[in-house]
Amino acid sequence: xxxxxxxxxxxxxxxxxxxxxxxxxxxxxxxxxxxxxxxxxxxxxxxxxxxxxxxxxxxxxxxxxxxxxxxxxxxxxxxxxxxxxxxxxxxxxxxxxxxxxxxxxxxxxxxxxxxxxxxxxxxxxxxxxxxxxxxxxxxxxxxxxxxxxxxxxxxxxxxxxxxxxxxxxxxxxxxxxxxxxxxxxxxxxxxxxxxxxxxxxxxxxxxxxxxxxxxxxxxxxxxxxxxxxxxxxxxxxxxxxxxxxxxxxxxxxxxxxxxxxxxxxxxxxxxxxxxxxxxx
Amino acid sequence: xxxxxxxxxxxxxxxxxxxxxxxxxxxxxxxxxxxxxxxxxxxxxxxxxxxxxxxxxxxxxxxxxxxxxxxxxxxxxxxxxxxxxxxxxxxxxxxxxxxxxxxxxxxxxxxxxxxxxxxxxxxxxxxxxxxxxxxxxxxxxxxxxxxxxxxxxxxxxxxxxxxxxxxxxxxxxxxxxxxxxxxxxxxxxxxxxxxxxxxxxxxxxxxxxxxxxxxxxxxxxxxxxxxxxxxxxxxxxxxxxxxxxxxxxxxxxxxxxxxxxxxxxxxxxxxx
Numbered sequence: 001x002x003x004x005x006x007x008x009x010x011x012x013x014x015x016x017x018x019x020x021x022x023x024x025x026x027x028x029x030x031x032x033x034x035x036x037x038x039x040x041x042x043x044x045x046x047x048x049x050x051x052x053x054x055x056x057x058x059x060x061x062x063x064x065x066x067x068x069x070x071x072x073x074x075x076x077x078x079x080x081x082x083x084x085x086x087x088x089x090x091x092x093x094x095x096x097x098x099x100x101x102x103x104x105x106x107x108x109x110x111x112x113x114x115x116x117x118x119x120x121x122x123x124x125x126x127x128x129x130x131x132x133x134x135x136x137x138x139x140x141x142x143x144x145x146x147x148x149x150x151x152x153x154x155x156x157x158x159x160x161x162x163x164x165x166x167x168x169x170x171x172x173x174x175x176x177x178x179x180x181x182x183x184x185x186x187x188x189x190x191x192x193x194x195x196x197x198x199x200x201x202x203x204x205x206x207x208x209x210x211x212x213x214x215x216x217x218x219x220x221x222x223x224x225x226x227x228x229x230x231x232x233x234x235x236x237x238x239x240x241x242x243x244x245x246x247x248x249x250x251x252x253x254x255x256x257x258x259x260x261x262x263x264x265x266x267x268x269x270x271x272x273x274x275x276x277x278x279x280x
Numbered sequence: 281x282x283x284x285x286x287x288x289x290x291x292x293x294x295x296x297x298x299x300x301x302x303x304x305x306x307x308x309x310x311x312x313x314x315x316x317x318x319x320x321x322x323x324x325x326x327x328x329x330x331x332x333x334x335x336x337x338x339x340x341x342x343x344x345x346x347x348x349x350x351x352x353x354x355x356x357x358x359x360x361x362x363x364x365x366x367x368x369x370x371x372x373x374x375x376x377x378x379x380x381x382x383x384x385x386x387x388x389x390x391x392x393x394x395x396x397x398x399x400x401x402x403x404x405x406x407x408x409x410x411x412x413x414x415x416x417x418x419x420x421x422x423x424x425x426x427x428x429x430x431x432x433x434x435x436x437x438x439x440x441x442x443x444x445x446x447x448x449x450x451x452x453x454x455x456x457x458x459x460x461x462x463x464x465x466x467x468x469x470x471x472x473x474x475x476x477x478x479x480x481x482x483x484x485x486x487x488x489x490x491x492x493x494x495x496x497x498x499x500x501x502x503x504x505x506x507x508x509x510x511x512x513x514x515x516x517x518x519x520x521x522x523x524x525x526x527x528x529x530x531x532x533x534x535x536x537x538x539x540x541x542x543x544x545x546x547x548x549x550x551x552x
Contacts, residue, residue, distance in 0.1 A: 015355075018352055019357065021348075022353075025345070025349050025363075026363055026366045026367070029366050029370060029429075031385065032378070032381040032382065032385065032425070036381060052390040053394060113542055117538065117542060120482055120534055122527070123486065124488070124507055124510040124511065124527045125527045125534075127511070127514070127523075128524055213374035213376070213377075214374075215489040215493075216488045216511070220515065233374075234493055237380055237383075244384055247380055248381070254374060255374065258372045261372070266365060270433055273371060274437065276479070277430075277476075277479050278545040
């Protein structure tokens with residue numbers, strides 16, 4: 001293993017061991033996908049206890065039809081939740097990130113540190129006051145209250161990503177615009193916003209995925225007819241106990257939107273993921 | 281265990297309440313009674329020990345699996361991107377989906393046990409979530425399946441940031457590959473390991489969805505956690521004062537982990 005060129009030879013035993021180990025690890029990660037695939041395409045009769053790991057003898061889409069009928073309203077609720085919550089939290093994060101990186105007022109670092117801590121506060125710690133506040137402002141039980149909650153809780157991570165993104169913009173550009181008489185918001189609108197697209201892609205993907213997948217706020221703050229899809233999926237497992245084929249089809253439907261985004265735009269997703277680690 | 285459930289009395293502190301539940305709010309201060317009661321509660325004692333055991337096992341699993349996969353992916357083999365995507369996709373999925381599928385896999389009668397029989401690994405068979413002694417391990421496996429990719433991504437970024445010159449220099453000095461790995465590569469991974477421990481550790485302390493979906497704290501209190509009990513106390517038992525006390529304990533645990541990390545992160549940002 002002296003140089004990279006030599007190690008590229010595919011027939012060395014160490015290479016084979018590497019591949020073998022990679023395949024074993026990959027099998028572990030793909031196991032649940034296999035379970036979904038073999039179970040969701042079976043009929044209820046075939047989801048028997050004797051051959052659960054075998055491929056379906058006559059693949060059917062009935063389970064998907066059933067799961068979709070049951071989950072469609074909550075799928076729609078999730079869309080109504082995720083779209084505004086993602087857009088609003090991205091916009092607020094972008095404005096915050098701009099101010100915190102380019103208009104470093106007195107105490108800006110303290111504000112930023114406190115904001116970052118907000119990213120790590122357990123949902124449980126604010127749950128009781130949150131419920132009381134939402135009741136007081138008449139937003140408890142439905143999607144609008146959940147949108148508000150996710151917008152507020154999304155501010156730390158979206159601010160962090162945009163602050164780091166805008167930090168790379170040279171201060172001279174801002175100074176030049178200021179000398180030309182542009183206002184604080186004018187500079188944001190005409191100088192920063194046009195070059196913010198890559199930052200927005202990372203933030204939108206991250207927020208979309210997190211909010212779509214979220215469960216604790218959703219199960220606490222919404223009533224059954226307003227349930228987002230994660231809560232409805234869990235409800236499905238409770239009401240159709242033995243219907244594993246419908247449960248698995250439902251699981252796939254729930255996982256599908258973030259999974260499609262991951263497949264198409266995975267590297268932006270990973271950028272959001274690593275941003276949350278602060279260091280690394 | 282059953283005794284503990286019946287021992288739970290109505291809320292003495294009543295530090296929080298709302299008309300929504302048909303209970304008049306009483307904000308009279310109860311001092312620290314709520315907290316003293318809480319730590320005397322067998323259920324909460326079980327919660328604390330469960331959360332510690334879960335966190336330790338979960339961290340070990342994620343770091344070993346994540347670092348192992350990162351080292352494998354750093355060998356410049358074909359298909360690196362393909363494998364990388366397979367190791368990372370669980371991060372894009374909801375814990376509820378993960379819980380739904382792993383609950384099936386851990387069904388003692390037709391889940392992974394049947395598969396293990398087929399490949400003659402019977403000694404790995406287990407009652408999984410159905411038994412108080414093994415239920416927590418089931419949760420750890422499902423959680424590590426979902427989150428270990430995060431460790432992998434961090435370690436892989438770290439490994440790729442190591443300049444080739446560093447390895448070359450060690451080779452010129454006559455160090456063997458194994459020695460380079462132990463003496464050069466591993467020490468460089470220390471800050472990343474610390475970051476991974478803190479980020480995954482705080483996720484582990486507040487884990488809720490997976491427990492809710494897979495076991496709801498059972499059997500008995502074998503997989504109950506403060507994060508779940510807080511919710512149950514408030515929204516199932518109307519014990520607002522107790523729920524609020526657990527919420528504060530959770531907040532303090534997370535703060536003890538995160539605040540030093542934030543200070544460390546921001547300080548090294550200034551140095552850059």
